[in-house]
Amino acid sequence: MYTTFIQHLEQSLFQRFNLQSRPIPTGLEYKVSDRGRNPATIRSWCYQCPELRKIRYTSIDAGASAQILNSVIYPSPHYELPLLGIDFLSFGQVKNLIVMDFQPLFQNEAYLAKYIYPLKALQDKYPELAQDLEMKFYDANQYFSKYLLFAKTDAETVRTRVFTAFKDYLNLYWQMLDSVEPLTNSEDIQRIVKAQKDYDQYSAERDPASGLFSSYFGHEWSERFLYEFLFEDAVPLAAGSVKK
Numbered sequence: 001m002y003t004t005f006i007q008h009l010e011q012s013l014f015q016r017f018n019l020q021s022r023p024i025p026t027g028l029e030y031k032v033s034d035r036g037r038n039p040a041t042i043r044s045w046c047y048q049c050p051e052l053r054k055i056r057y058t059s060i061d062a063g064a065s066a067q068i069l070n071s072v073i074y075p076s077p078h079y080e081l082p083l084l085g086i087d088f089l090s091f092g093q094v095k096n097l098i099v100m101d102f103q104p105l106f107q108n109e110a111y112l113a114k115y116i117y118p119l120k121a122l123q124d125k126y127p128e129l130a131q132d133l134e135m136k137f138y139d140a141n142q143y144f145s146k147y148l149l150f151a152k153t154d155a156e157t158v159r160t161r162v163f164t165a166f167k168d169y170l171n172l173y174w175q176m177l178d179s180v181e182p183l184t185n186s187e188d189i190q191r192i193v194k195a196q197k198d199y200d201q202y203s204a205e206r207d208p209a210s211g212l213f214s215s216y217f218g219h220e221w222s223e224r225f226l227y228e229f230l231f232e233d234a235v236p237l238a239a240g241s242v243k244k
């Protein structure tokens with residue numbers, strides 16, 4: 001379902017940046033589960049370049065049961081740019097959840113005006129993909145923008161409109177990266193380092209995928225995947241404390 005999306009993402013990245021592989025901890029880059037109705041394969045890729053500190057994307061292929069593309073791009077801390085977040089989930093032909101956003105590190109007006117407002121024109125192009133759905137796991141006011149794509153839709157729309165919107169959002173992100181002024185003051189840079197860490201901590205604790213990973217690949221693998229790869233700057237909750 002998301003193969004063409006991944007191909008486009010890769011092309012787009014490789015054409016613009018001098019990418020270097022960023023290691024994925026042993027055992028986390030690829031795994032197959034036979035627990036479900038269909039075998040599930042999870043595969044991840046990770047890169048870095050001077051402009052982008054961490055580029056990761058993950059696909060889950062469980063045949064007709066689940067098709068998923070999840071990705072986060074973390075800019076270098078010299079750039080206060082939002083993170084680029086993608087979460088495309090298809091469970092069978094009927095349930096397709098699409099989320100794509102420039103994930104703001106801060107919510108103050110000046111920041112939003114500079115880095116989030118330019119998204120509005122794009123969201124306006126895809127009204128059917130901006131459905132104002134309620135968030136149950138995450139807080140819509142933290143690390144999300146109001147111009148995100150957030151929709152439940154059908155498989156045909158995913159192949160057509162969502163693919164076009166995905167390319168548009170990605171292009172705007174590259175444009176923004178091209179025009180952003182790098183920070184030079186070390187305190188400003190440290191503030192971005194901290195904000196990106198806070199994002200990892202928040203996301204690791206809230207991620208609704210942990211149940212899905214556990215059911216396919218077991219609890220232990222799931223925790224490693226979350227804390228050693230997806231959100232590696234997050235610190236696991238103290239052992240024995242209750243999750244959420």
Ligand SMILES: C=CC1=C(C)/C(=C/c2[nH]c(/C=C3N=C(/C=C4\NC(=O)C(C)=C4C=C)C(C)=C\3CCC(=O)O)c(CCC(=O)O)c2C)NC1=O
Nearest residue numbers: 058070085086087099100101134135136137138208209212
């Ligand atoms: C491989 C990793 C990974 C997977 C497979 C994943 C899956 C995942 N994301 C979900 C929701 C969601 N996912 C997001 C958004 C994001 N989520 C993100 O990881 C990013 C980067 C964004 C930003 C665009 C949102 C907004 C929801 C709805 C959650 C809610 O209702 O609060 C759900 C719940 C779907 C449901 O309601 O049935 C799952 C299982 N999340 C992951 O991190």
